[in-house]
Amino acid sequence: MKISAQEEYGLRCLVQLASAGEGESLTLPQIAEREGISQSNAGKLMWLLSKAGFVHATRGTKGGYSLSRPAEEILLSEVVKVLDDDEIEGHCNSYTGVMDSCVHTGDCGIRSVIVGLHEIVQNALSNVTLSQLVGTEKKVDERFHRIQRLGGGVARTEK
Amino acid sequence: MKISAQEEYGLRCLVQLASAGEGESLTLPQIAEREGISQSNAGKLMWLLSKAGFVHATRGTKGGYSLSRPAEEILLSEVVKVLDDDEIEGHCNSYTGVMDSCVHTGDCGIRSVIVGLHEIVQNALSNVTLSQLVGTEKKVDERFHRIQRLGGGVARTEK
DNA sequence: TGCAATCTTGACTGAAAAGTAAAGATTTGA
DNA sequence: TCAAATCTTTACTTTTCAGTCAAGATTGCA
Numbered sequence: 048m049k050i051s052a053q054e055e056y057g058l059r060c061l062v063q064l065a066s067a068g069e070g071e072s073l074t075l076p077q078i079a080e081r082e083g084i085s086q087s088n089a090g091k092l093m094w095l096l097s098k099a100g101f102v103h104a105t106r107g108t109k110g111g112y113s114l115s116r117p118a119e120e121i122l123l124s125e126v127v128k129v130l131d132d133d134e135i136e137g138h139c140n141s142y143t144g145v146m147d148s149c150v151h152t153g154d155c156g157i158r159s160v161i162v163g164l165h166e167i168v169q170n171a172l173s174n175v176t177l178s179q180l181v182g183t184e185k186k187v188d189e190r191f192h193r194i195q196r197l198g199g200g201v202a203r204t205e206k
Numbered sequence: 207m208k209i210s211a212q213e214e215y216g217l218r219c220l221v222q223l224a225s226a227g228e229g230e231s232l233t234l235p236q237i238a239e240r241e242g243i244s245q246s247n248a249g250k251l252m253w254l255l256s257k258a259g260f261v262h263a264t265r266g267t268k269g270g271y272s273l274s275r276p277a278e279e280i281l282l283s284e285v286v287k288v289l290d291d292d293e294i295e296g297h298c299n300s301y302t303g304v305m306d307s308c309v310h311t312g313d314c315g316i317r318s319v320i321v322g323l324h325e326i327v328q329n330a331l332s333n334v335t336l337s338q339l340v341g342t343e344k345k346v347d348e349r350f351h352r353i354q355r356l357g358g359g360v361a362r363t364e365k
Numbered sequence: 366t367g368c369a370a371t372c373t374t375g376a377c378t379g380a381a382a383a384g385t386a387a388a389g390a391t392t393t394g395a
Numbered sequence: 396t397c398a399a400a401t402c403t404t405t406a407c408t409t410t411t412c413a414g415t416c417a418a419g420a421t422t423g424c425a
Binding site: 081146 | 304305319324340342351
């Protein structure tokens with residue numbers, strides 16, 4: 048269970064925009080530099096985010112990208128869903144086997160676990176907004192754990 | 207956030223062994239056939255599981271694989287950890303950027319989220335045993351959701 | 366108008382994951 | 396001892412994912 052590079056860096060780019068402040072915009076070179084990635088790569092990510100409606104792009108001199116909505120209203124679950132090609136629907140359509148269809152079509156115990164895990168992750172991420180990722184690692188860490196303990200997240204009993 | 211083919215199919219092979227019953231063993235051809243995957247692929251997966259100590263392999267005629275421990279004692283979190291190369295440690299060592307090291311070394315808000323998510327998933331999986339995945343999809347689904355609602359899992363408030 | 370800054374798009378390249386194949390090693394039993 | 400059944404190991408091929416590049420399109424400004 049891994050987060051893909053696309054998910055991670057797409058999210059990072061959004062956080063950069065959120066850090067820039069409400070209504071502020073950043074250019075591709077700026078984003079690339081702040082995130083330490085190539086301009087090409089940033090370009091592709093921003094294009095995805097633009098297509099998905101998270102950011103608004105303006106061309107020409109003085110152009111750049113800005114958030115389409117306030118960072119307080121953007122949920123991590125939405126972002127991840129887009130950057131990950133919304134996997135879970137149709138998970139069973141791409142099976143690894145040699146047969147015409149997945150041998151477990153119809154009755155498959157593992158499917159419950161895979162779908163259930165996806166629900167758990169989405170649920171956890173739906174409690175966090177983009178704006179809550181702005182700040183120092185310490186702050187963000189505190190916020191994230193507090194949120195997960197309260198609003199429908201994980202109630203850790205040990206450790 | 208995706209489950210890898212290795213995780214999914216490794217787990218499936220273990221479930222096959224668990225379904226076979228306590229102390230029973232299955233050969234590579236049997237596992238491959240029941241799972242609908244090639245024998246080569248099953249061989250690689252079983253080798254990993256064997257190396258990790260989940261199954262015991264015996265060669266020769268009348269050989270095969272059997273679980274090293276009762277299915278009731280094998281946690282999904284352990285299995286996934288092995289099949290996924292225990293990613294999370296050293297996540298920051300493989301960054302995608304152009305720099306000598308990840309530009310966020312030292313202070314990185316996203317890291318909290320990535321590590322936190324990993325914790326949430328591991329926590330959820332640590333409440334489920336291999337034996338609980340044996341049975342019809344309906345049964346397994348009920349079990350999984352009941353478990354996640356109780357023992358430290360997700361408390362869904364909506365939907 | 367024309368140039369410079371900027372985003373857009375699709376093709377290309379390289380790397381990692383997934384799956385396959387084949388030869389080797391071990392065990393059983395005739 | 397020999398052959399058949401079985402797991403083991405390494406190398407190879409294919410597919411998917413990540414990242415790069417270059418040409419194109421749009422906008423602002425002089």
